Amino acid sequence: MPDDQTGKTVTDRTLQATDSTPVVQRPYADALSRLKQVGLRPTRQRMALAKLLFDGGDQHITAENLHGMARKAAVKVSLATVYNTLHQFTDSGLLREVVVGPGRSYFDTNTHDHHHFYVEPAGELVDIPVDSVELSRLPTPPDGTVMDRVDVIIRVTRP
Amino acid sequence: MPDDQTGKTVTDRTLQATDSTPVVQRPYADALSRLKQVGLRPTRQRMALAKLLFDGGDQHITAENLHGMARKAAVKVSLATVYNTLHQFTDSGLLREVVVGPGRSYFDTNTHDHHHFYVEPAGELVDIPVDSVELSRLPTPPDGTVMDRVDVIIRVTRP
DNA sequence: TCAACAGTTTAAAACAATTCTAAACTGGAA
DNA sequence: TTCCAGTTTAGAATTGTTTTAAACTGTTGA
Ligand SMILES: [Mn+2]
Ligand SMILES: [Mn+2]
Ligand SMILES: [Zn+2]
Ligand SMILES: [Zn+2]
Numbered sequence: 001m002p003d004d005q006t007g008k009t010v011t012d013r014t015l016q017a018t019d020s021t022p023v024v025q026r027p028y029a030d031a032l033s034r035l036k037q038v039g040l041r042p043t044r045q046r047m048a049l050a051k052l053l054f055d056g057g058d059q060h061i062t063a064e065n066l067h068g069m070a071r072k073a074a075v076k077v078s079l080a081t082v083y084n085t086l087h088q089f090t091d092s093g094l095l096r097e098v099v100v101g102p103g104r105s106y107f108d109t110n111t112h113d114h115h116h117f118y119v120e121p122a123g124e125l126v127d128i129p130v131d132s133v134e135l136s137r138l139p140t141p142p143d144g145t146v147m148d149r150v151d152v153i154i155r156v157t158r159p
Numbered sequence: 160m161p162d163d164q165t166g167k168t169v170t171d172r173t174l175q176a177t178d179s180t181p182v183v184q185r186p187y188a189d190a191l192s193r194l195k196q197v198g199l200r201p202t203r204q205r206m207a208l209a210k211l212l213f214d215g216g217d218q219h220i221t222a223e224n225l226h227g228m229a230r231k232a233a234v235k236v237s238l239a240t241v242y243n244t245l246h247q248f249t250d251s252g253l254l255r256e257v258v259v260g261p262g263r264s265y266f267d268t269n270t271h272d273h274h275h276f277y278v279e280p281a282g283e284l285v286d287i288p289v290d291s292v293e294l295s296r297l298p299t300p301p302d303g304t305v306m307d308r309v310d311v312i313i314r315v316t317r318p
Numbered sequence: 319t320c321a322a323c324a325g326t327t328t329a330a331a332a333c334a335a336t337t338c339t340a341a342a343c344t345g346g347a348a
Numbered sequence: 349t350t351c352c353a354g355t356t357t358a359g360a361a362t363t364g365t366t367t368t369a370a371a372c373t374g375t376t377g378a
Binding site for chain 1: 318
């Protein structure tokens with residue numbers, strides 16, 4: 001049986017994640033299972049990016065930002081691949097894209113229904129728990145269209 | 160007394176707007192008064208752009224779009240000035256900027272409190288009257304920040 | 319086991335939207 | 349009129365993203 005990069009098998013790490021640091025564990029298994037889930041080949045680059053994205057808590061990240069994280073983690077991946085991957089992940093529901101400004105788009109690892117504060121001029125996104133916004137009464141979409149999703153962005157500043 | 164382009168004075172047209180085509184009238188006076196209101200010099204370019212923007216009903220327009228309208232109307236103005244002007248108008252409250260996608264930003268002549276449908280992939284913005292969305296319960300902004308405005312964008316598609 | 323091929327990655331160029339620069343111009347005060 | 353701060357402009361630069369076409373690699377099935 002051929003080794004992967006670490007020499008550890010997937011199932012090993014999956015089954016032993018019982019105690020300590022509960023938030024992040026089984027990074028390899030998690031990344032792999034996510035890719036399998038959506039039918040994307042687990043290539044070296046996608047695995048590495050998936051780990052960077054999904055290990056640890058939710059994050060709001062830009063393409064450049066993720067590319068920088070990859071460099072720091074000594075993962076060799078081109079910016080084009082970072083963009084490809086982010087879009088593939090978004091299209092398959094692993095990520096959500098949040099647009100806050102012209103030429104400023106974040107990818108959100110939290111795909112649950114929730115909204116955002118956008119802190120200017122810092123350019124920082126902060127989650128709003130879904131139950132702290134109540135959106136009663138929504139309008140009927142224009143004829144011939146169907147509602148895809150509702151984005152609420154609350155722009156805030158530091159005075 | 161020197162004529163303006165049309166040979167009509169401002170006050171003339173202001174006072175006679177009583178009947179017919181009620182939506183658009185006194186274009187010159189309107190543009191001028193808006194500029195005065197916010198303390199921007201009524202230059203040839205700003206006046207022309209103000210007319211294009213504020214004559215007629217509310218519109219959602221891009222910079223390129225407005226530049227194109229200016230060309231058609233035989234107004235000589237550079238794209239840089241169009242951008243400058245749109246931002247000055249936005250900063251002084253004459254316009255509102257609506258960001259719908261990375262690298263896609265619209266300027267809205269309707270500055271009242273209202274929301275938007277964004278029709279994809281056409282890239283078309285449609286107003287939602289404010290009273291057809293009810294946003295009960297808003298969250299408290301993060302510490303040290305103050306709420307600037309709430310944007311609701313409902314993304315819809317034609318299936 | 320390995321050839322074959324579809325899927326993937328990549329450097330580099332291209333692109334689109336926007337901003338910057340530095341020089342020319344102009345509205346309006348004095 | 350003169351003068352100057354404010355304005356406009358062509359063109360270059362920047363930013364974020366997409367495209368291209370060639371090289372590479374995971375997976376499959378002989
Ligand atoms: Mn996208
Ligand atoms: Mn702007
Ligand atoms: Zn989020
Ligand atoms: Zn609008």
